[in-house]
Amino acid sequence: MKFRLKSIKSRLTLLLLTIAVMGFGPYETYNYIQTKQRLHDELEISADRQIRRLKESLIIPLWEMDDRWIDKLINIDMLNEDTYAIQVSGDEQLWVARIRNDEWQTIPGNRQPIDGNFVFREGSVKQDDVEIGRIKLYLSKKRLDEQLQEARLVTTIRGLTLIFLIVFCLRLALELIVVKPLLQLLDVVKRIAAGNYNVTFNQRLHGELGLLARGILQMMQNLHQRETERDIVTAELQQTNKKLAHELHEHAKAQIALKELNETLEQRIDERTNDLNRSNQSLREISLAFEKAKNDAESANKAKSIFLANMTHELRTPMNAVLGFSRLMQSDSDLTATQRENLDIINRSGTYLLELINQVLDMAKIESGRMIVENAPFDLGSVIRNIIDMMQERAKSKGLQLRIDQCSTFPRFIDADTAKFRHILVNLLSNAIKYTKQGEITLRLNAHRQTDRDGLMLVCEVEDTGIGIAAEDIPYIFAPFVQLGSLSDQQGTGLGLVITKQYVELMEGVISVHSQPGKGSLFRVEIPVGDVAESTIEDFHDSINSRVIGLEPGQPDYKILVVEDKAENRLLLKKILESVGFNVMEATNGQEGVEAFKQWHPDFIWMDRRMPVMDGIEATKTILALPEADKVKIAAVTASVYLEDRQAFFTAGVCDIVNKPYRNEEIFDCMAKHLGVRFLYAEDEDLNKPSDVAMQENVLDRLKHQSSKWLKSFEHSAIELDVEGCLELVKSIGADDTELAEQLSVMINHFEFDLILQLLSTVQQTMKES
Structure with a gap:
């Protein structure tokens, strides 16, 4: 292709070439300077070594004034290719010198001074601290210059080669990824401009080019439709023109007979006017009928939603009665095994039916505008834990592994709609388990601070290794009453993902999906939530029930250190420990935890994994390396589920790991196991029993x-x-x-x-x- 500076490929190639030159130029220049400095340093070191060796080897010959011996030693040192000249002088006019000629051969030297760019060294030869002679050493930089010239050549060739490869590869990639599809788009556009609408793309385009291609095809369809409409209107206009021509002909005939028909002219004009009025009236009636049909359709749709809401509400009342009385009957101790099995079937079927009714009711509420968001502070960690516990059994029953990967920035308490958030996660996890036959399901939890408003943005991802979704089916998975896949896989109403999407949008969030058939799917939900004040977190702790109510008397005054960077997690764990009588100190990162241990010497340490300044693993190693840490126990509290992270903690020396989100009992059981703490427990009956x-x-x-x-x-x-x-x-x-x-x-x-x-x-x- 001809190189045109105005083309995208040419300009990007020029830009890439400039960037490559600007990137590799300073780097290669720096390497050359480093090489030059290294070679100079090596030559200087060589000169120092050679002068020292000469001073040692010439002591005896200078003492004995043996010029032949000195000459032999000098000739040996002249074997070094870098040595240009050596001059040795002693008492009684002793002078021995060697120098190189233009052919770089060694010849006897004279007493004339040597000028030039040499590495020069001079030293005295002493015997018993008495100077017996002097040595002058001249090392040539000729070989150094040759090495530098070779280094410059290698650097230049290497740089040009890398730049050429980079620019060539990127230009080729631009040709295949951008330019070729663009030329194909241009060819299709030209054919459309020429009036050929039976065109298509030879290859399937993706990304922005795919969107552009689909837009062009849509434009082509619209143009074709407009041309068809134009042809129809043109035909109608021609028909009208024919009628008009006929009327003009008739009018001409009427002009001829104008005198004869003058008395009937006014009557004919009135008839034509009445015809026109009737046509206008007919058009107005059609317009009114169309408007009425539109209003009737909207009213019917709203009436449908209201009817569904009322109908499902009426269905729920007897359904709740069936479930309620079946549960009451289940508590009857006189039931036979068959009766109890029948009641279980009734209860399970009723619960499933009630779930379907609730889905239809939720859909009707959303369509009729009666669904609202009710935000309130709640314990997000507890909700997540309950959902995982509930789904874990379903996953195990299918031989699947359910994992949770929680980022350290994920909050424990938030302000949002609990019921809708729970419904979103439960439905996504249920779908993942339902359509996964083997492998695992991973729930990833992350959060980041919003830049355009107060609060956090929760990011929840549910990834499975299931059957996946075809690309052409993805646009339909959020459509109501639509189920994809084989008939054997279709269960329920097809409203689960629809309601989930509506809930996400009601909470001002977004939901997206990425999937590959046969490899699995990933559903991503982003929901904005509010922060929760510390006073509210304390109230949450006071409402959390636990079977542990205190410490047995007669035990040491245990000191517990909590090392956690998240304020809300640190506060919650502190409240849990202080509620039963522990003495607790806090630290916001690993470095502070090490300093707190040195000053306070706690008996037990709860250590987080990911923290600024110093992480939990490094802090654990540092503390356990101290001589006074021989009795302390360190337990990790982390959200990481990866084996390498857990192994790293155990390698560092922790005694146990408790996963976030945790229950109070898990904290107390760990301390009882490793610290030997004895607790006082409440009675085994339900602490929240409504019939108290x-x-x-x-x-x-x-x-x-x-x-x-x-x-x-x-x-x-x-x-x-x-x-x-x-x-x-x-x-x-x-x-x-x-x-x-x-x-x-x-x-x-x-x-x-x-x-x-x-x-x-x-x-x-x-x-x-x-």
């Missing part, structure tokens, strides 16, 4: 302050086991009595409608008596 006697009395007392109308409505919904209706009524009193609303919500979510009805009956009986 104290809580019942509290609920009973607070229900007395509610209106009789609200109590009757709540009783009616409880009798029908209407979970959603009960929760709506509880929400209506949330602003006036938050504690009562929370306690009733716990009862409803545990299907304890028998207890609710019992409490309502007691309240109503008390109100009647009073």
Whole structure:
């Protein structure tokens, strides 16, 4: 191809050539300077060594004034190709010298001074601290200059070769990746411009060029459609012209008979005007009919969404009753094995049906605009842990490995919509397990600070090694009621990913997917969330229940050091340890942890992995290398699941590893195992049991302050086991009595409608008596 400076390839080639020259030029120049300096230094060192050797070897010959012996020694040193001249002088006019001629042969020298660019060394020969002679050594730089000239040649050839290879390869890549597809696009555009619309691309283009190609094809279709429409309009116009010509002919005939038809002319004009008015009226009626049809379609779509929402709401009420009574019957100890198996089938089928109904209801709510985002602070680590625990069993049942890879910047507490965030992760993980037959599923969690607004951007990725999705099917995976793949793989309503996408967009996030058939898929979700204040984190800790309630008496005053760079994670772990009586100190990085250990000498250290200044592995090695660290125990608390990271920690000397997000019991069990701490435990019964006697009395007392109308409505919904209706009524009193609303919500979510009805009956009986 002719080299044109205005072409993209030529300009990029010139730019790459300039960059390569600017990059390799200074580098090769620096190498040449280093080589030159090295050769000069070697010549200087050689001169120092040679003068020292001559001074040692000429002591005896100079003492004995043996000029032949001196001459032999000088001739030996003249064998060095760099030696130009050696002059030796002694007492009684002793003078022996050797010098090289123009042919670089060694000849006897004279006493004339030697000028030129030489490395010169002069020294005295002493015997018992008495000077007996002097030596002058001249080393030539001739061979050094030859080596430098060779180095310059090699450097130049190497640089030019690398620059040529780089520019040639990049130019070839530009030819194949950019220029050739662009020329193909240009050829297609020229053919379209010539009126040939039956064109296509010989090869499939990807990336921006693929988008451009699809845009050109779309433009071609639009042009073809416009030309077709133009032809139709032209044909209609020709027909109209024919009619007009006929009318003009008739008008001409009418002109001839104008005098005869003068009395009927006004009548004919009125008829034509009426025809035109009728045509205009017909057009207005068609326009109104089109507008009415459009409005009717929008109304029908909205009515459909409202109908689906109402229908699924009506279906959920009896479905909740079926599930509620089946769960109540399951607690009956008199059931036979067959009856219990039948109840399990009813419960599982009902739960699956309720899940499908909820999906349709969520879709209807989204379409009708009734779905809202309810943000509130929550424990993200606990939610993630519960989801992983729930999905781990499903993965194991299929022989799959479920892994979590959590970045150190991923927060423990956030402000967002808990239910929708949980639904997003559960649905993506469920799909990954569902369509993966072997291999693993990885949940990657990351976060970074947003630049254009306050808060964080959560980045969650679910990657599997499943069947994958074909490229042509990816645009349809978020379409409602659409299921891809074989019929045997299709289950459910096809709304899972649709609702997930709608939830992500409601939370102002984005979802994307990358997949290869047969290799797996990767779903990526980015959601903006708010930060949580430290005071709120402390409140979260106070609400976390644990079976450990304190330390057994009679134990040492254990000192615990927490080394963690994330403030919220550090605060949470500190609160957990202090809540049972430990003495806790904090450090924000590995270096601070080492200094804290030297000053405080803790008994146990919780060490994070990734920290600034000094990471956890280096800090562990540094601490355990100290002489006073012979008894300290160090446990790692990290989000890394990779074997090499865990092995690095164990190699460093940790006694155990607890993965984030962790439960309180995992922290206490680790310390009991390795430190020998003895804890006091609460009773084994459920600490959050809704039917707790104290809580019942509290609920009973607070229900007395509610209106009789609200109590009757709540009783009616409880009798029908209407979970959603009960929760709506509880929400209506949330602003006036938050504690009562929370306690009733716990009862409803545990299907304890028998207890609710019992409490309502007691309240109503008390109100009647009073």
